[in-house]
Amino acid sequence: MTDDPAALLAYDRDHLWHPYSSALTAGVPYLVESASGIRLRLRDSDGGHHEVIDAMSSWWCAIHGYAVPALDAAARAQLGAMSHVMFGGLTHEPAIALGRRLVELTPAGLEQVFFADSGSVSVEVAMKMALQYHLAGGDRRTRFFTVRGGYHGDTFSPMSVTDPVSGMHSLFRGVLPEHVFAPRPPAGLDRGPDDPEMAAWERETRALYAAHADDIAAVIVEPVLQGAGGMHIWSPYAVSVLHALAREHGALVIHDEIATGFHRTGPLWGADHGAAIGVDLTPDILCVGKALTGGYLTLAAVLCTREVALGVSRGEAGGLMHGPTFMANPLACAIAVASLDLLRDNDAAAQVRRLHAGLTVGLAAARGIPAVLEVRTLGAVGVIQLREPVRVPEVTAAAIARGVWVRPFRDLVYTMPPYVTGDDDLERLCAGLVGAVGDVHG
Numbered sequence: 001m002t003d004d005p006a007a008l009l010a011y012d013r014d015h016l017w018h019p020y021s022s023a024l025t026a027g028v029p030y031l032v033e034s035a036s037g038i039r040l041r042l043r044d045s046d047g048g049h050h051e052v053i054d055a056m057s058s059w060w061c062a063i064h065g066y067a068v069p070a071l072d073a074a075a076r077a078q079l080g081a082m083s084h085v086m087f088g089g090l091t092h093e094p095a096i097a098l099g100r101r102l103v104e105l106t107p108a109g110l111e112q113v114f115f116a117d118s119g120s121v122s123v124e125v126a127m128k129m130a131l132q133y134h135l136a137g138g139d140r141r142t143r144f145f146t147v148r149g150g151y152h153g154d155t156f157s158p159m160s161v162t163d164p165v166s167g168m169h170s171l172f173r174g175v176l177p178e179h180v181f182a183p184r185p186p187a188g189l190d191r192g193p194d195d196p197e198m199a200a201w202e203r204e205t206r207a208l209y210a211a212h213a214d215d216i217a218a219v220i221v222e223p224v225l226q227g228a229g230g231m232h233i234w235s236p237y238a239v240s241v242l243h244a245l246a247r248e249h250g251a252l253v254i255h256d257e258i259a260t261g262f263h264r265t266g267p268l269w270g271a272d273h274g275a276a277i278g279v280d281l282t283p284d285i286l287c288v289g290k291a292l293t294g295g296y297l298t299l300a301a302v303l304c305t306r307e308v309a310l311g312v313s314r315g316e317a318g319g320l321m322h323g324p325t326f327m328a329n330p331l332a333c334a335i336a337v338a339s340l341d342l343l344r345d346n347d348a349a350a351q352v353r354r355l356h357a358g359l360t361v362g363l364a365a366a367r368g369i370p371a372v373l374e375v376r377t378l379g380a381v382g383v384i385q386l387r388e389p390v391r392v393p394e395v396t397a398a399a400i401a402r403g404v405w406v407r408p409f410r411d412l413v414y415t416m417p418p419y420v421t422g423d424d425d426l427e428r429l430c431a432g433l434v435g436a437v438g439d440v441h442g
């Protein structure tokens with residue numbers, strides 16, 4: 001199939017959209033022939049072969065790497081039974097097994113599971129749940145409260161709570177609902193109430209909330225790490241301030257852990273960082289996705305408390321008004337169960353601690369490059385932030401020449417490696433990123 005990469009890439013250029021792409025000035029993607037372990041085998045438009053370490057885990061999903069024997073086996077076994085059936089009026093063991101696992105893995109109180117077909121749809125459903133919950137209680141609240149710098153997906157409701165500047169608010173003005181945005185919380189996991197910047201943020205956020213309190217259905221945030229909104233690390237204390245505001249004013253709390261879930265920031269959930277300062281950050285509604293299937297298929301889930309589930313159900317609609325065609329796809333659910341087994345059997349928390357140590361040491365050298373503003377790490381996330389926009393095609397090519405696949409954005413060259421990345425490969429990965437930044441921006 002890939003005998004003639006140039007012809008395939010030419011067809012791709014003329015006919016296929018890529019994420020955020022233009023039909024006028026199509027960038028030239030690399031052709032992936034196969035992937036196994038943590039490596040992708042690529043062809044470029046000149047026919048050249050490259051074997052590269054995937055520093056992106058395919059947008060943070062492929063936490064166990066590729067062609068994973070246990071996940072392949074789960075997929076084959078499920079194909080033998082059924083790959084898909086509708087979820088209206090029917091159910092099946094893969095969905096039940098996965099639902100049970102998610103209820104067990106998430107904080108006590110989150111008991112009811114909605115399976116969605118992508119992260120964005122799960123955020124849609126979470127927001128709809130919050131609106132329906134208040135409506136059923138006779139309270140027509142229509143707005144959401146969040147912080148600047150977030151990212152919650154590309155469909156309209158998630159877009160409406162994504163950062164208004166880096167998101168697409170001006171483009172879709174008049175179509176997107178206008179929600180309430182507090183300033184971005186100050187950077188740093190350890191910022192507490194005694195920090196002056198934090199105190200200022202808290203004052204401003206409380207005042208803004210108070211001005212809209214009766215209208216706010218829910219607070220929605222990505223606990224302690226804003227991902228696609230800028231790889232911004234913030235503190236569990238700031239999360240706790242938002243929880244307190246929601247509780248004081250009768251709003252719900254939605255956590256979007258699509259990026260932060262399953263140990264990416266260290267503990268199982270981003271909200272578990274609350275334990276370090278002695279606060280319980282259990283939300284009313286929780287979205288998970290991305291790594292849920294180990295990157296094999298698209299699947300997300302929304303968990304909510306019994307109170308929210310019953311509240312929604314008492315409303316005049318008579319139920320939660322959502323039901324995607326591919327809801328609870330059995331193949332995806334079966335693979336997700338196998339992926340959660342692997343997380344446990346591989347001791348993902350220990351894997352991430354090891355990766356954190358390796359990233360912290362391996363990326364430190366980037367601080368010596370004058371164009372680098374900051375290097376930061378959290379869990380299995382490593383970020384090199386530049387003082388200027390990244391020259392993306394050049395940095396990508398330089399990293400490939402050094403054996404690494406990376407996809408920078410804005411001023412960020414970052415990695416979220418697969419958890420199974422070994423120490424030697426992690427060293428190569430870090431050296432490749434630092435080298436590529438130095439080659440292009442040095």
Ligand SMILES: *Cc1c(COP(=O)(O)O)cnc(C)c1O
Binds near residue numbers: 123222256
């Ligand atoms: C990726 C992401 C989404 C959207 O998920 P899709 O599967 O791309 O629709 C939502 N929220 C966060 C925090 C994400 O990282």
